[in-house]
Amino acid sequence: MAAEIALVLGDHLTLENPALARIDRARDSVLMIEAPGEARHVWSHKARIALFLSAMRHFAATLREAGFRVHYLEVDDASLPASLPERLGHFLATHAPSRIWMCEAGERRLADALAAAAAARTTPLTSLADPHFLVSMEAFSRWAGDKSSLRMEFFYRHVRRETGVLMDGDAPVGGQWNFDADNRKGFGAKGPGLVPTPPRYPPDAITQAVFATVEREFGDHPGSLDSFGWPVTRAQALDALHRFVEERLAAFGPFQDAMWSNEPFLWHSLLSTSLNLKLLDPREVIDAAVRAWQERRLPLASVEGFVRQILGWREFIRGVYWHWPDLGRLNHFEHHRALPAWFWTGETSMNCLRDAIGQTLRHGYAHHIQRLMITGNFALLAELSPQAVCDWYLAVYVDAVEWVELPNTAGMALHACGPRFTSKPYIASGAYVKRMSNHCKGCRYDPGVRVGPGACPITLLYWAFVDKHAATLSANPRTVTMTSNLERLPVADRQSIRTAARDVLAAIDSL
Ligand SMILES: Cc1cc2nc3c(=O)[nH]c(=O)nc-3n(C[C@H](O)[C@H](O)[C@H](O)COP(=O)(O)OP(=O)(O)OC[C@H]3O[C@@H](n4cnc5c(N)ncnc54)[C@H](O)[C@@H]3O)c2cc1C
Structure with missing residues (x-):
């Protein structure tokens, strides 16, 4: 044969x-x-x-x-x-x-x-079928049924019940399904203090030979190999998991949304590459976190916050990708603007975007909130084409594989899929960036100024977006407060927001 x-x-x-x-x-x-x-x-x-x-x-x-x-x-x-x-x-x-x-x-x-x-x-x-995932596509489809919109929170509770992870009988351990209220802290003016250094795995002969090939064959591609230290074997991935649980998981929860200049990793796990290459199994990652709570009494808010990312978000996003074949073609807001050139260089005067894109080019990494609320928020407010933005995210992140990149970018960051699996567009003004980071300190732009000299483009474009979409935002209980703030503005202010936003977008390459 x-x-x-x-x-x-x-x-x-x-x-x-x-x-x-x-x-x-x-x-x-x-x-x-x-x-x-x-x-x-x-x-x-x-x-x-x-x-x-x-x-x-x-x-x-x-x-x-x-x-x-x-x-x-x-x-x-x-x-x-x-x-x-x-x-x-x-x-x-x-x-x-x-x-x-x-x-x-x-x-x-x-x-x-x-x-x-x-x-x-x-x-x-x-x-x-890929046995790596905890929820098979058949099981996801059974859960999704013929619902026109799906929500991660309900999926997550369903999977917690099905798997028994962090469950006490029928109830979630600690009496709550999520600890989001504890898990959204900024660092305050003092900053993060001493951040544990995540492990790097120095390139061996195989990796160095790969580097030479990459520089020869793809020398004009974006990014750098200078800081490359990602796990490339299962043994390294297991070590990275162990080091995360020992050194960073305890503080993962409270600071998972926070950002700080020149602190690219903070308490994040850096395990997405190992999971997506299948060097690690999600079950062993979840087990390691849960054991740390059971045996070493690590804070439940951090452990649940981490488990939710893998058992909840990662499985949900994968289900959504295969459930809706048309995600890559959707363009809910009909946005068509090309990416500004600085998306490929990081050379912008907006500190937050310079930091997020700069570390992306250096490391191929930015954490979730940088992807969602810095580059993603800007891309949505600036009405960039979802397809162009998705291509950028797929290109620049080391953990990017389409099943996970596309729903996150098109669906979560850009709301290009409408309300199918997000209840609202995730938009924020410069005030959010100021609260969650130190980026606004010393920035050329002032997050508190909407229009005029020193106005923060993010703040301006946020208000322009709310103004443009006021009718739909006010009809949604989760976004109605955005429009009630807008309605307090005099008509002339709303007009100047529209004019200034048009001018800023016309000069997007020089921001
Ligand atoms: C616009 C956008 C694009 C993204 N593109 C990718 C991508 O291409 N590949 C990718 O793996 N993740 C992607 N994510 C999800 C998330 O940002 C990354 O998984 C995370 O930043 C990886 O860093 P980490 O391992 O340190 O994660 P941690 O913050 O330590 O989180 C732990 C793990 O949870 C999982 N996880 C967390 N959030 C998500 C999520 N929303 N979807 C799926 N898994 C999640 C990851 O496996 C991650 O390793 C994207 C998010 C956004 C908003």
Whole structure:
């Protein structure tokens, strides 16, 4: 019988990958494909490319040690076509395997293109459900039913009940489903104090070879490799988990929304890359956090706040991505403006955006509130095209895979999907940035000024947005206070907000 292939994609780097269990190690092979097309599909950050390639090469070594035969196609092999599906087609033509097994892709574009490449060579391809997630797609669809709008909070409670995580019988431990009220602290004028340094994993020979390839093949791409220290093996990912639980989880909760200049990581876990590459299983991450509460009495608000991100948000977002195939095409507000050039350089006078984009280019990382309430808020208020913004987020973050990036960007940050899974647009004026960070101190713009010299563009655009969408915002109990503040303004002030907003948006590249 002709040999079969387990196709292992770059974000399925676990021995639990179900395709591996379908092949016979003595007869069949694993196929792993690096493809320049994947780095260029969006203009990917160098660190994002390096992370995928390095983790893939390390995993190929793990597979070989486990007795698998591995065909490995390297990104700079000029004898091969550029795109991943074409490389698969080329392999099928030259090796003629009798069938392909793979774990379902994390992106619709790729899933469809791989299926088409296999069909073109009449090679049967079986895409297997991904056991990494706690909630299967069938279970998510059962929960979602035919509801036209879905809310994370209800999903999260449902999953807590189903899994028994942080439950005391039918009730949530501590008597509350969430501790958001304790978990939204800023640092005050004194700042965060001493922040524990998160672990970095110095590049080994494999990673250094990847760096050389990335600089050679993708030298014009955004971002830098200088600070790269992401876990690229399961052992490193487990160490990163351990260090987070020991050193940073206790303070994760209260400060998860806070920001501070030149403090890119604060108490965040930095585990999204390891989870998304499948170096870590979400169950072991949740278990480690819950054990820290049970055995070491870490604060419940922090532990629940962290568990909610993984058991709640991460699973919900993944369900939403596959539930609604059209998310990437939606444009609720019909926004079409191109990204300002400084999104790719960080060179803007707005301190908050300079800090968030600057650290993104340096590390490929910004934490949730920076993504949602700094770059995301600006993109929404400035009426940037959701598709252009989604491409930017997919390109610049090391943890970006479309199933998680798209619903977060289009749905959560830009409200481009309307009320399907967010109850309101997440917008804020400069006052929020001032409360949650030190960015406004010494900024050229004053968050308290709407119009005129020194006016903060975020404050101005916030008021212009509220003015433009007053009718819908006042009809929503969660946003009605925004419009009641607006209604107190004299008509002339509202007119000057509109005029000033038009001028600012016309000069967006020079902000
Ligand atoms: C506009 C926008 C784009 C985003 N794009 C991505 C992306 O491409 N990839 C990605 O993994 N996350 C994305 N997120 C979610 C979140 O910002 C990141 O998961 C988080 O910042 C990663 O850093 P961390 O590991 O230190 O997270 P922590 O703050 O320590 O949180 C713990 C974990 O919870 C999970 N998590 C938290 N929030 C979310 C969420 N909203 N959706 C899914 N998982 C969540 C992550 O796995 C994360 O590692 C995005 C959020 C926004 C607002």
